[in-house]
Amino acid sequence: MSSSLMWSVGALALSSLVSPAAAAAKESYQLLENWHGDTFWDGWEFFDSPDPTNGFVTYTNQSRAEDTGLIDITSRGSLYMGVDHKSKLDPSGPGRESVRLETKGFYKEGLYVLDLAHMPGSICGTWPAFWSVGPSWPEDGEIDIIEGVNKHDSNKIVLHTSGSCDVGGGHEMLGDMSSGECGEASGTIGCVVKGKKGSSGDPFNKQGGGVYAMEWTEDFIKIWYFPRDSIPPSITDGHPDSSTFPTPMAHLQGSCDIAARFKPQKFILDTTFCGDWSGNVYGDSSCPISDSSNPMQSCVNYVAENPEAFKEAYWEINSIKLY
């Protein structure tokens, strides 16, 4: 079927078509989405079902969140997304009210730029996350971009997918890679990069937050954190040029076929309490223990009985841009 002539003609046509486009795509990203203030509701919606991660949380709908002040557009035009920090609760009743937002659509390879003025602080019982997931888990992949629990002060990046997917190619990064296997071959651990101290929680907020960026291509996923005082000028002026960014927090690239293992993703922003991660490690987190035989119950008791502890458990988002 395939003569050598056809092959060489095909290769020639392909190279003349692909090269300039590929070069252009590398050098300049086009703005596809710019969510900020009220425009969030163009692209994002409320998830108000029971928490799939089994948290002591009640995710509210939009009208309830607006009525109770859990969600607000600030005078600076940013989006405030907090939790109920006023009600004392019965530990055996429904969980603390919070918000979980999800994109209406699914998004693929690109450059994601999240500008945060504040994220939930280093607070016992909390589990905030900015992450994405494909329609079918784990085959379509999951990317945990910002995540932490309890008294966290450094970000934990985790990717999950099916089979074996090795991203531990030895690339330079600022974070600590403790596992390079994102697939089920590593069990449920996934591939993991821990960022430096200050990349989440209280110290993140003290420096005015900053920008998280994720570049997702067919070959790699890179994640950067830029503190407020060192955001690259190309991001600030709206024409991000990743080739000029400094070393990323995480550079996930190896033999894994990223294009095949990470399908279009729905993005999610939430704050939950206790549950599968925060609750399970609560006993090791130097947090108040009320039931020494049951760390999860201690977590739930703490979250139920100490509303004032959760005043700082809010996200303040200047913008989320997708290029």
Ligand SMILES: *[C@@H]1O[C@H](CO)[C@@H](O)[C@H](O)[C@H]1NC(C)=O
């Ligand atoms: C939103 O939630 C509140 C409180 O749970 C409920 O009373 C109300 O009917 C809901 N509104 C909509 C539009 O579903």
